[in-house]
Amino acid sequence: MKKTEIEFNNIRIDIYSLNTIVVGSGAAGFNAADRLYNFGQQDIAIVTEGINMGTSRNTGSDKQTYYKLTLAGGEPDSVLEMAKTLYDGGSMDGDIALVEAALSAQSFYHLVDIGVPFPHNSFGEYVGYKTDHDPRQRATSAGPLTSKFMTEKLQKQVEQKGIEIFAGYQVIGILTDQNEEKAIGLLALNLNHLEDINKRYALFNCTNIIYATGGPAGMYATSVYPGSQTGASGLAFEAGVMGKNLTESQYGIASIKFRWNLSGTYQQVLPRYISTDQEGNDEQEFLEEYFEDPGTMLDAVFLKGYQWPFDPKKVNNFGSSLIDILVYNETVIKGRRVWLDFTTNPSWASNEEGQLDFSLVNEETYQYLESSNAIFGTPIDRLAQMNQPAIDLYLDNGIDINKEYLEIAVCAQHNNGGLEGNHWWESNLHNFFPVGEVNGSHGVYRPGGSALNSGQVGSTRAAQYIAAVYQQEPLKIADFIQRSTEQVEDKIDLGESFAQSIENDSTVLDIRAEIGERMSKNGAHIRSLDSAKQAATAAKEDLTSLATRTKLSSIKELPLAFHNYDMLITQYVYLSAIQNYIEEGGKSRGSYLVYDQAGLLPIDNFVEEFRFSLDKENFADKIQRVIYQDGQCSFKWDQVKEIPNDDNWFENVWNKYMKGEIIK
Ligand SMILES: Cc1cc2nc3c(=O)[nH]c(=O)nc-3n(C[C@H](O)[C@H](O)[C@H](O)COP(=O)(O)OP(=O)(O)OC[C@H]3O[C@@H](n4cnc5c(N)ncnc54)[C@H](O)[C@@H]3O)c2cc1C
Missing domain, CATH: 1.20.58.100 (Fumarate reductase/succinate dehydrogenase flavoprotein-like, C-terminal domain)
Structure with missing residues (x-):
């Protein structure tokens, strides 16, 4: 990396010239930098608003899921089958689905090797469980904070390699060569020196950009993305990067004071849903008004546990997603506030002493609670019995659900669509690679956990491609300035x-x-x-x-x-x-x-x-x-592109591989 400085309209600006800038320090960004280095491209740096910002490091859920190929037991699975699962989500290109399946084991084992504590049995099999939209048991988890562990371990790899991190730099413009339709650099705010106009801006003159800026979280008011994640997709649209499947995002019920998905046991213990006016008065158990009987209401709440995202297919016939609609009706249409109360059973389904009548629920709900030894008490008693850490998590974040109501809303959680990338994750703007959640690689439905897989696969692919094809030096400074002056001036x-x-x-x-x-x-x-x-x-x-x-x-x-x-x-x-x-x-x-x-x-x-x-x-x-x-x-x-049916005869692939014809 070389450093020079220039003057733009009497403002002094540092320019850093290097082969590749990775923007973002989430699981995708750190992996991109780590992989680039290992593949041989070491003239690289990371630019991030803040090392500890973003979704990967600051979020989680009951059992945060990582989706991968089956790697245990005797159940048959294959790359093609996993690709079909991803593809069957709808509006998903087959080539992307195939790559995400093909690299899933490699990406997963890389995380295992660097110390992410995914559980295995005594024979070394990484056993799995079934997640939503998953016909097998491909999901695994390192606990509620899987993505945090991933980010921390990947960061360690980056630091051990001495890769430079520009922390406290917010990208505000993607610079392009408009004739050649390619990215040539970045303009950033130096957040560490905003007061000094001669240090306020920084320029990066680079051959490639790996853009790992995460989902567009900041544009939602009700959101379970962490507060530190804003996103930067708009800058990419401005630079001419194509968007894809932007209609497809995922929403579900979450607590809003401390942002956390309310899936799994939080719903399965059958809490009381109440709404109040803005001041917290006029308490109403609003679900009662809409369900036909208390048993149906309890079953819908129970199902919400593992049917977490809102899904219009699960609304009719008093399905679990009717609850998301009813919550929205209270909060947005009526302007009230909605809470979960774990201290008391829903009164419609309880006797005068407040004991829940478990005979009202269907067999599935009853059996689950019975197997969990939870046919007793109040929701909080059942939660303590089934999942004490779920209570402790809120305590650690200043909310005691033993006595307090938990305020909730239907929140934005994930963007399935995003920026376009080909099967090497390069966008229509050449030398610009959106990876991680900012890349719209997913379809309409996706198996839980495939976001983290996609982020690891995409960042690996981008790094592979850059190391093989785009090793060129960045532009000469004079050339860079000439091509970017107008864009830089407009932004400044x-x-x-x-x-x-x-x-x-x-x-x-x-x-x-x-x-x-x-x-x-x-x-x-x-x-x-x-x-x-x-x-x-x-x-x-x-x-x-x-x-x-x-x-x-x-x-x-x-x-x-x-x-x-x-x-x-x-x-x-x-x-x-x-x-x-x-x-x-x-x-x-x-x-x-x-x-x-x-x-x-x-x-x-x-x-x-x-x-x-x-x-x-x-x-x-x-x-x-x-x-x-x-x-x-x-x-x-x-x-949509079909899943490719490539020539997989070993000698032919080997020949092409040796001639360098695979990565192009
Ligand atoms: C509550 C919740 C639960 C989830 N559960 C799961 C799950 O179980 N399984 C699963 O697979 N996925 C899950 N996800 C999704 C998954 O966590 C994210 O998709 C993933 O962590 C995104 O990683 P990323 O590296 O792409 O982006 P992020 O981790 O969001 O990182 C983005 C980075 O870019 C930086 N950045 C952004 N803009 C700029 C800018 N202008 N200049 C400089 N830096 C910038 C940010 O500061 C940050 O460092 C969940 C998400 C949420 C919110």
């Missing part, structure tokens, strides 16, 4: 207009709140054509007026202003994608409900907004792609 002008708006009253957090509320109301699990259209228009207007509306209370808020900029582009593109999907005739699927005037209400006389019909897989063999250019989105719909 925006930055300095934000910086000059310092007043006592700041608007950045208000703007951020508006962005979040707009998305959670119009672009999350409950959607309609009208609301998507209106919200997309509002996002675009806000983007246009952002520079004039933004007021900072100090220069420390400059990064937040750039986050708002990124989120507004992201939001506009995502909402436009939703609008386009519905205009094309798309109905409810995946993890969202689309209002359909010709559809049915989930319960008689219910709120009109929830009238819907299911997509009859009309779109499962198609992928929506979008380009954002000159402030407009243009869409195309492609047939």
Whole structure:
């Protein structure tokens, strides 16, 4: 890596020149850097807003899942079968599915080798369990904090190799060579020196960018992504990177004070769902109003335990996803707050002494509770019996569910779609590789745990490709400056207009709140054509007026202003994608409900907004792609690629491999 400096309009800026920059320090980013180094490309560095930020390091769930090929026992499994499982999720390209299956064992064993504590039996078999959308038992877990362990162990590898980490650098622009349609560098804010205009900005002149910036979490108000994850997809759209399957995200019930998925035992112990007004008064057990009898209500709550994401296929006939709708109805439509109470049994299903009548539940629920020795007491008694760590986790985060209500909402959790990448994870913008959650490699449905697998596989593939094909030196400084000047000037002008708006009253957090509320109301699990259209228009207007509306209370808020900029582009593109999907005739699927005037209400006389019909897989063999250019989105719909049926005759593959014809 070489360092020089230049002056742009009297502002001094450091320029770092090197082969590859990895943006992001989550599980995908660290793996990309580690792999690049091992594959022989060592002129690299990581740029991150903060080493400890992002989803991988700061999230988890009951049993955070890693999905991989079967590696234990006698049940047959194969790369092709696993690829089919991924592909069958719908709207997923077959070549990506095949690569994710083919590299899953390699990626998993790499994590094992560097010390991630995945459990194995005494013969060394990595036994698995069945997760959602999984026909086998391919899932494994290192406990509630699998992705945190992965990130920590991968970071250690990176540090041992002495790979440079630019910590406290927020990327604010992706620089491109517009003639050659390739990435040539990055502009970043140096968060460590915002006060000094001559250190405020930094430039990276690089041959390749591996973009591991995670999901677009910041644009939602109700979210179970960690607070430190914002995302940076908007900057990539701005640079001309194509989006794919942007309509497909995953939502589910989570606690909002301490952000955590309320799956598994939290639901299986049958807590009481209550709503209150904004002040916490006027308590109501609102589920009672809508279920036909208390047993059906308890069974739906129980099922929510392992049917965690909202799924429109599980709404009708009092299915578990009706609960997500009822929670949304209380919080968004009625403007109330919703809580889980573990201290008391649901009164509709209890006698006057507050004892739950277990004879009301169906056989599945009863047997599960009986096998867990939990046919007694209150929800918290049952939770203590079945999963004491689930109680301790909240205690460790300042919430005592032994006595307090737990506030919940239906939250954004994962983005299945994202930026386009080919089967080497390179985007349409050459030399730019989106990996991890920012890459939209998933389809409509995906097995639980496949996000972490995809992040490891994609970052490995990008590193392999760069090490083999893109070893070139970065541009000569003069060349780099000539090609990027206009883009750098535009961004610095925006930055300095934000910086000059310092007043006592700041608007950045208000703007951020508006962005979040707009998305959670119009672009999350409950959607309609009208609301998507209106919200997309509002996002675009806000983007246009952002520079004039933004007021900072100090220069420390400059990064937040750039986050708002990124989120507004992201939001506009995502909402436009939703609008386009519905205009094309798309109905409810995946993890969202689309209002359909010709559809049915989930319960008689219910709120009109929830009238819907299911997509009859009309779109499962198609992928929506979008380009954002000159402030407009243009869409195309492609047939999914079939799973490749390659020539797998060993001698032929070997020959090609020796001639260097595999990676190209
Ligand atoms: C509650 C919850 C439970 C989950 N459970 C599972 C599960 O069981 N199984 C599973 O497979 N997946 C699960 N996921 C999803 C999975 O955890 C994530 O998809 C994965 O961790 C994302 O990793 P990543 O490396 O792509 O991004 P992240 O870990 O989010 O890292 C992104 C990095 O980019 C940095 N960054 C972002 N923007 C910029 C910028 N402009 N400049 C510089 N740096 C930037 C961030 O600071 C961060 O370091 C879960 C997610 C949540 C929220």
